[in-house]
Amino acid sequence: MKRALCCFLLMVCLQAFGQKTINKKLKHQLDSIIILDQKYRDTLMQLTLPAQQGLLARSLKMSIAQAEKYYWKLQGRLDSLNVVFVEKLLVKYGYPGKSLVGSPANESAWFIIQHAPKISKYLPVIKRAAVQGELPFRLYAMMLDRYLMDENKEQIYGSQGAYRTLKNGKTEWIIWPVKDAGHVNARRKAAGFDNTVEYNASSLQIYYRKVSLKEVIL
Numbered sequence: 001m002k003r004a005l006c007c008f009l010l011m012v013c014l015q016a017f018g019q020k021t022i023n024k025k026l027k028h029q030l031d032s033i034i035i036l037d038q039k040y041r042d043t044l045m046q047l048t049l050p051a052q053q054g055l056l057a058r059s060l061k062m063s064i065a066q067a068e069k070y071y072w073k074l075q076g077r078l079d080s081l082n083v084v085f086v087e088k089l090l091v092k093y094g095y096p097g098k099s100l101v102g103s104p105a106n107e108s109a110w111f112i113i114q115h116a117p118k119i120s121k122y123l124p125v126i127k128r129a130a131v132q133g134e135l136p137f138r139l140y141a142m143m144l145d146r147y148l149m150d151e152n153k154e155q156i157y158g159s160q161g162a163y164r165t166l167k168n169g170k171t172e173w174i175i176w177p178v179k180d181a182g183h184v185n186a187r188r189k190a191a192g193f194d195n196t197v198e199y200n201a202s203s204l205q206i207y208y209r210k211v212s213l214k215e216v217i218l
Contacts, residue, residue: 026089027101030108033082037111040075044068048163048173049205079115086112095125097134110139119147138192145176152218154179157188158197161204165217173206177213 046052053064060067086109089096098106113122123143130140138157145155149162158178165171175197178184185196193200201208 022102023096023100026093026096027105029085030096030101030105033085034105034108034111036078037082037108037115039078040071041115044071044075047071051205079112082112083116083118087118090122090125095129095134097129097132099134106135107139110135110143114139114143114146119143119150123147136192138188141188141191141193149176152213154213156184157191157193158184159193159200161201161206166211166215167217168215173204174211174216175201175204175206175208177211177216181210 043056046056047064047068056067057064062070089109093100096106096109100106101108110126113119113126126135126140126143129135130137141157142159145157145159148155149160154177156179158175158181160176161173162176163171163173166174178197181197188195188197195203198208
């Protein structure tokens with residue numbers, strides 16, 4: 001009886017230990033690709049902001065259009081390599097989540113997919129990882145918003161901004177139209193966001209106002 005109990009306790013301990021084992025090699029690889037994912041994105045974001053454009057154009061010694069084309073070409077090459085790597089991981093491991101690579105490395109594959117034309121293919125994988133606690137649910141919410149915006153549908157959580165031409169003739173940065181916008185902050189809180197849609201807009205240097213799909217030229 002005692003022997004059986006000892007074996008049982010040993011098995012439980014081994015299982016618990018196994019659940020906490022992190023694939024350090026994979027974690028290091030994911031830490032590396034997230035650096036590549038962000039390598040030129042900050043510069044590209046700055047190039048879209050009127051307050052920064054003049055300074056950047058002078059420092060880069062090229063026009064804004066030339067700079068955008070140049071840096072998107074560089075970032076595009078890195079993104080292509082990252083996507084190939086992540087897709088191989090998804091085939092081998094499923095989503096490389098918290099139990100496999102720890103945090104924040106569990107977010108790396110999400111970033112790569114979020115920045116690639118693969119969202120419709122992998123959105124169910126991301127949702128499953130979020131529901132299982134392998135990935136923060138708010139990241140699934142952001143990817144769902146991106147997918148809906150790409151489909152010219154209303155987003156749910158108000159996480160996505162876009163530079164679009166409106167039917168009033170103005171071209172500006174907006175928070176993409178939100179379904180049931182009056183309750184968006186309650187949905188954001190439930191999904192794990194720690195700020196409001198208004199604060200999110202300001203962090204993107206966008207003046208927040210409710211915009212409907214009818215106002216946007218699709």
